[in-house]
Amino acid sequence: MPLLVAGPGVAAGSTPLEVVGNVDVAPTILSLAGVTPPKFMDGRSMLPLLLPSLTDPALAGPDAARAAAPWRTEFLNEYYSVGTYYNDHSSAWQDGKNTTAACGGAMPRGPAGAVKNCVESAGVGDGNCYFVDSTHSNSWRALRIIDGDAKRNWQYVEYDPAWLWQSTGPTGAGLQHYELYDIDADPYQMKNIYPAADDATKTELHGRIEAYYACGGTADTQSNCS
Helix, strand or coil: CCCCCCCCCCCCCCCCCCCCCHHHHHHHHHHHCCCCCCCCCCCCCCHHHHCCCCCCHHHCHHHHHHHHCCCCCEEEEEECCCCCCCHHHCCCCCCCCCHHHHCCCCCCCCCCCCCCCCCCCCCCCCCCCCCCCCCCCCCEEEEEEEECCCCEEEEEEEECCCCCCCCCCCCCCCCCEEEEEECCCCCCCCCCCHHHCCHHHHHHHHHHHHHHHHCCCCCCCCHHHC
8 A cells, every 4th residue: 555755845746666564664763853763673774765856865885885775566464363263243334324335235144144153264265254454364474576677566375274384395385384475466465466476486485575574674695575
């Protein structure tokens, strides 16, 4: 989703295309205050993107190399399920135009529309309820890739309930489930192209998400981590 920023010196209507995230907010504020972000801090200052004409004093000296490094082309998102379970406590959002009716009726509680004895399955897709946050099937990590040079606008997702990284090979095989989407061709992520990907692509993606997960701070050996 877009990040909107307004402030003195930020060009109105400008649209930087670099990948940023919440971890970049704190380093940016420190830079604005003239403080060099500590090396253990994740993220990096967005000032070079927001105020390209400004020489940022917080990124000079020992942090000059980091400031001059190419901006990241990927970003890690991850979620570990806390077990907020089936959606009997939820309702569809209404916009004043009867969204529920437009969607074909009330939100279903399970495949049959109503479930008296809601039992969670340890498998994937074979239960008798619709769970919002199953600890069996909703713990995931995703690598959002926006790399113009490689012509990749991808979303890669691995599901790993216990987050133990117990893969059985370099492709990451052995985990619970995988998804890969070409956002340019499929912006709503409706067609999972992971099964059609070759082993070289699977190995690359698993290796990149594993490296990103392990890195932190300035991560001098991998500039994409910060």
